[in-house]
Amino acid sequence: MNRIKEVLEEKGIKQTWLAERLGKSYNMVNGYVQNRQQPRLEILNEIADILNVDVRELIISNKEK
Template identity: 55%
Template sequence: MENNIFLYEKRIIGFDYLVNKMSEKKKLNRIKDVLRQQGRTQTWLAEKIGKSYVVVTNYCNNNSQPSIEILKKIADVVGVDVRELLEPSKPNPI
C-alpha cells in the first residue's frame, strides 16, 4: 500500500495523520443531540427557523455555529433553555 505524503504545517506527514488532524474539531453545540432526544429532524428545524437544510446540517455537525440570535430562536422552537444547546465550557462540579 502506497503511503501518500503531504506537507502540513511545514512538516512531511502521512495521509492517516492528516485525516485524523482534520477530524479534531471542537464540538461547541448540542443541537443535533437535542433534536435526536426530541425525535425531530434537521429538516423540521430548518423549516421552523427559516434556514436551509444545509445551514442547519452545518450547525448540527459543528461545521459552523449559529449566531446568538439564531441559537435563541432554536432554543425557543425546540422548547429548551439556550444553555442546553451548548457544550459546557467547564466540567460540572460534583
C-alpha cells in the same frame, strides 16, 4: 460546540423540520448540527425557543463541573 444534534435526537425532530421553522436552508442547519459552523447567538436563542428548551441545553460548557 453545540448540542443541537443531541437535542433533536432526544425530541425525535428532523433537521428538515427545524430548517423550515427557522427559515434557513437544510445545509445551513446541517452545518450547525454537525458543528461545522456555529449559529449566531440570536439564532441559537431562536432554536431553543422552537425546541422548547433552555438555550443552555444547546451549548457544551467549556468548564468542568
